[in-house]
Amino acid sequence: MTIGVLALQGGFQSHLTMLEQLGVDAIPVRYAQQLADCAGLILPGGESTTMTRLLESEGLWAPVASFVKSHPVFGTCAGAILLSKDARDERVKPFGVLDMVAERNAYGRQVDSFSAPLDLCGIGAKEYTAVFIRAPQLTHTSESVDILATENGKPVLVRQGMALAATFHPELTADPAIHRYFIESVVPNQKTIADKKVVAHV
Amino acid sequence: MEKGSFEVKVGLAEMLKGGVIMDVTTVEQAKIAEDAGASAVMALERIPADIRKDGGVARMSDPKLVKDIQKAVSIPVMAKCRIGHFVEAQILESLEIDFIDESEVLTPADEENHIWKQDFKTPFVCGATCLAEALRRIGEGAAMIRTKGEAGTGDIVEAVRHIRTIVNEMKNLTQLGQDQLMSEAKRMGAPFHLVEQVAKTGKLPVPNFSAGGIATPADAALVMQLGAEAVFVGSGIFKSDDPAKRAKAIVQAATYYQDGKKLAEISYGLGPAMRGMDVKDLSDDERLADRGW
Numbered sequence: 072m073t074i075g076v077l078a079l080q081g082g083f084q085s086h087l088t089m090l091e092q093l094g095v096d097a098i099p100v101r102y103a104q105q106l107a108d109c110a111g112l113i114l115p116g117g118e119s120t121t122m123t124r125l126l127e128s129e130g131l132w133a134p135v136a137s138f139v140k141s142h143p144v145f146g147t148c149a150g151a152i153l154l155s156k157d158a159r160d161e162r163v164k165p166f167g168v169l170d171m172v173a174e175r176n177a178y179g180r181q182v183d184s185f186s187a188p189l190d191l192c193g194i195g196a197k198e199y200t201a202v203f204i205r206a207p208q209l210t211h212t213s214e215s216v217d218i219l220a221t222e223n224g225k226p227v228l229v230r231q232g233m234a235l236a237a238t239f240h241p242e243l244t245a246d247p248a249i250h251r252y253f254i255e256s257v258v259p260n261q262k263t264i265a266d267k268k269v270v271a272h273v
Numbered sequence: 274m275e276k277g278s279f280e281v282k283v284g285l286a287e288m289l290k291g292g293v294i295m296d297v298t299t300v301e302q303a304k305i306a307e308d309a310g311a312s313a314v315m316a317l318e319r320i321p322a323d324i325r326k327d328g329g330v331a332r333m334s335d336p337k338l339v340k341d342i343q344k345a346v347s348i349p350v351m352a353k354c355r356i357g358h359f360v361e362a363q364i365l366e367s368l369e370i371d372f373i374d375e376s377e378v379l380t381p382a383d384e385e386n387h388i389w390k391q392d393f394k395t396p397f398v399c400g401a402t403c404l405a406e407a408l409r410r411i412g413e414g415a416a417m418i419r420t421k422g423e424a425g426t427g428d429i430v431e432a433v434r435h436i437r438t439i440v441n442e443m444k445n446l447t448q449l450g451q452d453q454l455m456s457e458a459k460r461m462g463a464p465f466h467l468v469e470q471v472a473k474t475g476k477l478p479v480p481n482f483s484a485g486g487i488a489t490p491a492d493a494a495l496v497m498q499l500g501a502e503a504v505f506v507g508s509g510i511f512k513s514d515d516p517a518k519r520a521k522a523i524v525q526a527a528t529y530y531q532d533g534k535k536l537a538e539i540s541y542g543l544g545p546a547m548r549g550m551d552v553k554d555l556s557d558d559e560r561l562a563d564r565g566w
Binding site: 078079080081082083084085101116117118120121124125128129148149160162175176179180181182183184185186187202204205223240243 | 274275276277278280281284285287288289290291292307308309310311312313343347348349366369370371372394395396502521524525527528529
């Protein structure tokens with residue numbers, strides 16, 4: 072099984088390193104034809120405007136959109152924005168696989184970036200500290216979006232069927248718990264999970 | 274919740290990898306840069322080529338320019354302060370600038386001391402010509418290192434020298450035994466714990482970018498193949514004939530830096546690059562890389 076990491080811009084190398092640590096074959100994806108080799112895809116953090124431009128100029132937007140609608144996918148920060156149905160910003164063109172709005176830079180500028188402890192017991196992680204960098208906030212999450220973790224009452228890790236999204240950067244934390252969850256719980260069960268109706272907690 | 278930790282500062286540098294940070298002097302240029310796919314912009318009153326031409330003392334930008342550019346774009350906005358001018362840095366921090374470049378492009382304010390960057394919550398990027406200089410800056414708290422190529426020349430030779438030097442020196446460090454590291458740290462004039470860390474990992478503890486003299490997509494791809502993780506482009510874009518097209522091309526080159534065929538497509542019909550100047554024609558006084566240590 073190979074997991075692709077979209078490698079147009081941003082923190083893709085840290086995702087590749089983390090997948091390798093978990094013993095998963097991982098490849099940087101820069102060309103549409105590489106998607107055929109991937110069982111799932113990670114959309115990393117970075118700038119969602121830059122990624123939108125490159126997805127469009129390289130003819131990648133449509134192939135990636137079609138891939139993320141039919142395969143397991145994990146978006147972090149800018150990647151979460153691209154998985155949402157609405158980024159409230161015409162400069163960004165999201166794929167719409169998660170039924171929610173992702174508001175860019177909702178905490179403010181870098182001076183408001185932060186790290187904070189998260190309760191991730193639900194996915195088997197203890198004493199987890201998450202790093203939020205110019206992070207988005209997820210709003211208008213529909214009831215089909217399952218909220219797996221919150222920070223200060225706001226959803227920060229969510230899942231809808233085969234799509235997982237974090238507003239923070241699990242690839243920058245030493246603990247690979249969330250990548251393991253993606254590999255062990257989202258990727259292999261794609262069929263059954265996709266059919267299951269999940270009710271939101273918040 | 275913790276703000277301004279080293280981890281959070283380096284986090285933003287990590288997110289800028291694989292991208293292009295562009296110098297802009299107006300709101301209009303900032304929008305062109307964002308639209309072309311820049312991952313950040315550097316708000317400046319004059320681009321380095323003009324600073325060279327005009328002479329005089331080059332200082333931090335007017336806060337009004339910084340604010341106007343912050344309002345115009347959604348990507349991170351950086352700004353430069355003079356080497357050692359910690360008050361300019363305090364002002365930029367209060368403006369909520371996303372990254373401060375303590376830059377040799379501006380006229381140095383202190384010939385002895387760089388800014389003690391650990392006192393700030395805002396991340397800093399600093400230039401370095403070699404590994405020892407990079408580790409001194411990281412020791413002071415820099416969250417990103419960039420080469421100190423000769424800004425405003427359009428000549429890539431110095432940036433290449435710096436990235437090759439840093440990469441080679443890191444490789445050499447990994448060959449040394451633990452018993453040799455203290456002596457090596459003394460010889461380099463760099464903090465021991467950072468020397469030890471590089472010897473163990475073979476890489477800098479912060480992202481390593483390239484700046485200075487990048488004028489074409491091929492220049493960007495060259496420094497990235499040599500080990501730079503992203504590029505800064507200053508005069509190269511807005512001193513060229515078609516800035517929007519060149520900006521977009523350099524953004525593409527930072528992604529497809531290993532693909533010669535793609536780079537040919539990207540470079541096709543771009544029009545003239547900035548005319549530039551040969552670094553060998555600069556007098557010692559005109560060399561910016563010698564500012565700071």
